[in-house]
Amino acid sequence: MKPIFNSFDSQYKFPIGACRENSHIHFKTFIDKNLYCRNVFLIILNDNFNIIKQYSLFWCGDLENNIETWECDFTPLDIGILYYYFKLHTDNGIKFVIRDSCGTGKIIESIDYSQPYFWQQTVYKKDFSTPNWIKGGVMYQIFPDRFFSSGKEKNNVPEDRIIKKDWYSSPAPIPDVNGTIKNNDYYGGDLDGITLKLDYLKSLGVTCIYLNPIFEAHSNHRYNTADYNSVDPLLGSNKDFFKLCKKAKSIGIKVILDGVFSHTGSDSIYFNKENRYSNFGAYNTVKSPYYNWYKFSSWPNRYSAWWNFETLPEVDENNDDYCKFICGENGIIKKWLKLGASGWRLDVADELPDEFISKIRNCSKSYDEESFIIGEVWEDASNKESYSVKRKYLLGNELDSVMNYPFRSAIIDFINEGNGFFVMDKILKIVEHYPKPVLDCLMNSLGTHDTERILNVILNKSYPNAGIFTNKENNYVNILNKLFIAITIQYTLPGVPCVYYGDECGLLGGKDPFCRATYPWGKENNDILNFYKELGKLRANLNVLSTGNFIPYHIDNHFISYLRSLDNKSILCIFNMHNEEYNIKLPVNFKKNKTLLGTAKINNTSVALPPYNFAIIKN
Numbered sequence: 001m002k003p004i005f006n007s008f009d010s011q012y013k014f015p016i017g018a019c020r021e022n023s024h025i026h027f028k029t030f031i032d033k034n035l036y037c038r039n040v041f042l043i044i045l046n047d048n049f050n051i052i053k054q055y056s057l058f059w060c061g062d063l064e065n066n067i068e069t070w071e072c073d074f075t076p077l078d079i080g081i082l083y084y085y086f087k088l089h090t091d092n093g094i095k096f097v098i099r100d101s102c103g104t105g106k107i108i109e110s111i112d113y114s115q116p117y118f119w120q121q122t123v124y125k126k127d128f129s130t131p132n133w134i135k136g137g138v139m140y141q142i143f144p145d146r147f148f149s150s151g152k153e154k155n156n157v158p159e160d161r162i163i164k165k166d167w168y169s170s171p172a173p174i175p176d177v178n179g180t181i182k183n184n185d186y187y188g189g190d191l192d193g194i195t196l197k198l199d200y201l202k203s204l205g206v207t208c209i210y211l212n213p214i215f216e217a218h219s220n221h222r223y224n225t226a227d228y229n230s231v232d233p234l235l236g237s238n239k240d241f242f243k244l245c246k247k248a249k250s251i252g253i254k255v256i257l258d259g260v261f262s263h264t265g266s267d268s269i270y271f272n273k274e275n276r277y278s279n280f281g282a283y284n285t286v287k288s289p290y291y292n293w294y295k296f297s298s299w300p301n302r303y304s305a306w307w308n309f310e311t312l313p314e315v316d317e318n319n320d321d322y323c324k325f326i327c328g329e330n331g332i333i334k335k336w337l338k339l340g341a342s343g344w345r346l347d348v349a350d351e352l353p354d355e356f357i358s359k360i361r362n363c364s365k366s367y368d369e370e371s372f373i374i375g376e377v378w379e380d381a382s383n384k385e386s387y388s389v390k391r392k393y394l395l396g397n398e399l400d401s402v403m404n405y406p407f408r409s410a411i412i413d414f415i416n417e418g419n420g421f422f423v424m425d426k427i428l429k430i431v432e433h434y435p436k437p438v439l440d441c442l443m444n445s446l447g448t449h450d451t452e453r454i455l456n457v458i459l460n461k462s463y464p465n466a467g468i469f470t471n472k473e474n475n476y477v478n479i480l481n482k483l484f485i486a487i488t489i490q491y492t493l494p495g496v497p498c499v500y501y502g503d504e505c506g507l508l509g510g511k512d513p514f515c516r517a518t519y520p521w522g523k524e525n526n527d528i529l530n531f532y533k534e535l536g537k538l539r540a541n542l543n544v545l546s547t548g549n550f551i552p553y554h555i556d557n558h559f560i561s562y563l564r565s566l567d568n569k570s571i572l573c574i575f576n577m578h579n580e581e582y583n584i585k586l587p588v589n590f591k592k593n594k595t596l597l598g599t600a601k602i603n604n605t606s607v608a609l610p611p612y613n614f615a616i617i618k619n
Helices: 191-196 198-203 238-250 320-327 332-338 354-367 405-416 420-433 454-459 476-492 526-541
Strands: 025-032 037-045 051-056 058-063 067-074 080-090 093-099 105-108 119-124 139-142 208-211 215-217 225-231 254-259 296-298 343-346 372-375 443-445 496-500 549-552 559-566 569-576 582-585 594-598 606-609 613-618
Touching: 025 037, 037 067, 051 067, 119 420, 191 198, 191 238, 225 238, 225 332, 238 254, 254 332, 254 372, 320 332, 320 354, 332 354, 343 354, 354 372, 405 420, 405 443, 405 454, 405 476, 420 549, 420 559, 454 476, 476 496, 476 526, 476 569, 476 613, 496 526, 526 594, 559 582, 569 606, 606 613
Parallel strands: 139 208, 139 496, 208 254, 254 343, 343 372, 443 496
Antiparallel strands: 025 067, 037 051, 037 080, 058 067, 080 093, 080 119, 093 105, 215 225, 549 559, 559 569, 569 613, 582 606, 594 613
């Protein structure tokens, strides 16, 4: 029996997913004749779930199995978020068709607007495009202090920093034994160290490095910027950054920077609460050129601070002087692009006004149209609301894309719980809601500096100290299989996989600070490392993973599969979390096939997948 509607089947809706403004969408429903339907309506709602349009569908004929079809066209004229459902007038009263699991429709008797289950229709700017260089590649996230040290002597390093002598020692707990949060233990990783390891990154298939903050700051995480104009002295110099970008670009790797623009450090040139700097900051005098950057309720000790951390005073992003400092012709955005950066990751994008993000975009794109602007958003960024404002991140005037935590959540749910329908629905909502230009360059991470390491999640252990996952671990092979399933999903979903440094070699670590341990050079788990290298080669050789369509295939409890298709070429990705072998039929165009990765038993019409296993099959 055909579903009444399926937003992921082009028979029902074309085009699938988000659409450009002023483009046509065709809707088709398949209705059981036993419903005795007299009229069918497409109901369009705005982002507050108020009805704004009602379109009558035309009866278009009968099919086999007692099914009739009703169709209509809809052309959204303005960018924004819309929602829709269907209303049926039948001999048995009015009925409604709302979104069920994985985009299919289900019939209900009444609508509850307080718990809406409507389909979302994202309408984005007609000429919206995103950089092509990022698509199909592999990102690599580096916490600079913890990746590799060149051993180069540094100048002007503040004396209040603790430099650890043992590279392999564990990060200091937060807070310390006295309940104080200092974040002042450093290992000496630097920009020259990254330059020395570029060939290693190339062997992983890396095409883009994302650096956690590198600007001068007085904590090891550097999210409390002290000077936007200078590289932190422990990491090197501005010249070292230029050299890194130049060398990286020569081998096909670009570098993007972490832009922390919603707040500065209190211990900074701009605020100077700790009087580290000789100039006058906003805390020192109301005559400071930086005074109007900040939000004082009673100068100097009462001011807005990010999440009430007094060491992170918030800035007013709408202040003309601050905005010019960041986005002006001679501002911070362009300065670092000129020094070799290829884009920005915007920290806590939720804290930045839409207008400010738009100015960052315009500034960056005016220097280089192919610069990449990505935002930190933990939820579905298409319908995100922050501070009672519906955000417009993905409509074409702000971000190119976002960090994709919803995919991370879906992958973890699958390897830990195995509910294929629930997991696929999570994936499909993002695929359905995000514009295609955004979808193709999503930053898909399994771990970041803000989360525990993926192996810790699989092992369900906190591991207060960092370590390496080795074959001495109980159930080593089973854990490895789960990890390989998670990584393979990460590498084959729409978007770009982002490897958090050390994940590729089996590094363990719980939440901050233990997820920020040093890379274990010489102690790598080669089973895991070689698998990452294999997947890197696969992405480099498969165009379908750059901009190919995502098509759900067979879904079951503990099993998911999907196709990635582009220009009549397809791969089938199948994942089995059952404790026994699982069989499915092959798509009709896969009679001639080749297994690219994983283990599968294949004949002309079906494929059998062993328990806790995966396969990528090419037609």
